[in-house]
Amino acid sequence: MKNQYLSKPAGEADALATHRPARMLRLRTMLHVGTKMMFHDKLKFAGTLFGVFFAVVLANQQLGVFLGLLSKNTMFIDNAGADLWIVPASTQTLQPGKPVAMASLYKARTTPGVAWAEPLLFGGGSVSLPSGGSEQVTIVGTKAPNFRGGPWNMVAGSVDALRSPDVMIFEDSERDKLGGLNLGSVREVNGYRTIVGGFTWGLLPFAPSYSFAEYDYARVLLGSRSDETSFVLVGVAPGLSPDSVACAIQSRNPDYQALTTRAFRNRVLRYLLVSTGIGATTAMSTAFGLIVGLVIVSLSMFSAVVDNIREFGTLKAIGCRNGDLALLLLVQSTFYGLLGSLIGLTQITSIAGFMRSPKLALVLPWQTYLITPVIMVLLCGLASLLALSRIRKLEPGMVFR
């Protein structure tokens, strides 16, 4: 066999000596070597994967609890079925505060573009227990016959039960807490004899559970004045923009604010995130999970390079460039990021399913399943930089020492 170089002019041999394979071929080669090296040391592979898994579970658990908390605080706004809310100007959360004059309800009903408007009453209630003592509930008064504002998610009884006198609907998950409630049970609420007419499921905010009464009965229970209410719910006529109708209502009710459901929801979220410190706390704990994952993956990949430093030196000596080895690390970090995300998301999904209850919900929106792998691949890429810096400094001449 004749050596190809010996029969070629120097210029042509130069071209052969400086030939580099196409990028795709290099990628395939580094994919092959990278995965082989990765799986070879199974303990290190498992350790690195655990780092990603841990980061995924911890970060998503924190985020899921946080989103669950937020959804508890916005669930009423989301489910009330209103397009607009008329609220006192200083309102930051869905809590009873300064009342709204009933005049604003009548003004809203006569505003062009408004399909309907109903009052909504909120207030604290105390349920006396058969064993003595009492438990707190949030009394919600909604107007018959349409009952705008709830109840919803009924699991026993019906909304129409509220039409009967002295009837309320309670949260099913609070039955034991309220002394073993059943349909037809009788309790004293704020000193008034009240009959249980039905149960909802999951209407447990980050406050005492919602308990519904017909508006007039709720007014009695709460001792509210007939010319005041807590909020006014407004439905907009089909085809009209809620924003423009909100402006029209606002101009006629300068003492209150007319907010679209979305604006009200955002206001509540902003208050919770910024003013209560919940946002900062959650961001810190989520970041902590990611940082722990980053550190574990960084150290694992770095130690994998250090342990195999002679192999990387050999690869450089036989002609691999730093770019080739960066590609190799990129392949490994991408694999770690994707596989760790897959396992971590599977785990956190099963945890969410296991702990799903009205009291504590882990909310994992579908975006989680798209964003998590992307973040983890980026995180693992970042983690591989430490290993890459070691490889870049590596002199191929070390193979002769």
Add this chain to the structure above:
Amino acid sequence: MKNTQDSPRVIDVTGLSKVYGSGAIAFAALKEVDFHADVGEFVMISGPSGSGKTTLLSVLGCVLRPTSGNVIIFNRDVGAARENELPSLRLGLIGFVFQGFNLIASLSASENIALVLRLRGWEPKEAQNEAAKLLAEVGIAEKAESLPRDLSGGQRQRVAIARALAGHPPLLLADEPTANLDGQTGLQVTELLKDLARVHGSTVVVVTHDQRIHNLADRIVYLEDGQIKKESL
């Protein structure tokens, strides 16, 4: 990097010096060394520890920069080559056989060989076929799928030789190839290296302490204190 004149010489080194460190701690590992190797030659470099053998091999292998002097390999002035050109030069022109074999532990014998070919742009299947042929040439075709840990020292060095020959580089550099082998195996492996290099038309430079294989050399260069003391045929 420009070609120099056409020459039958694969290696043409003149006035090569290599100094490690600087100032008071400067150490000259090579001092004005002139060295050459012709096409198809099997040259051994011998000498005591610290004589500069490995430094010379490292410079010839384009893994170490000379401090001064000309290093022409296959008509290319590699001493003047840019840093980013060196990996391609090593990949295209030089095959390496290391003292510690330096096989990639996670790759099988055939994959270790095919890797060099794939880095040179061969398609995976072709590279794998060529690796199988090379393994047959070094006499361990049946070990193609074995990992390095499952091979004996002699078998590993055979794989290393096959890897060095992959793609038929014009120059093979071997650093103490018998150091980790028993006497008989060392001799067999060196004979194999010489025979295959001849078949493939490669020039071979071997750094060795091992006097038992000196008789296989076309020429032996003795280094001492960074200088060539004598050459023998």
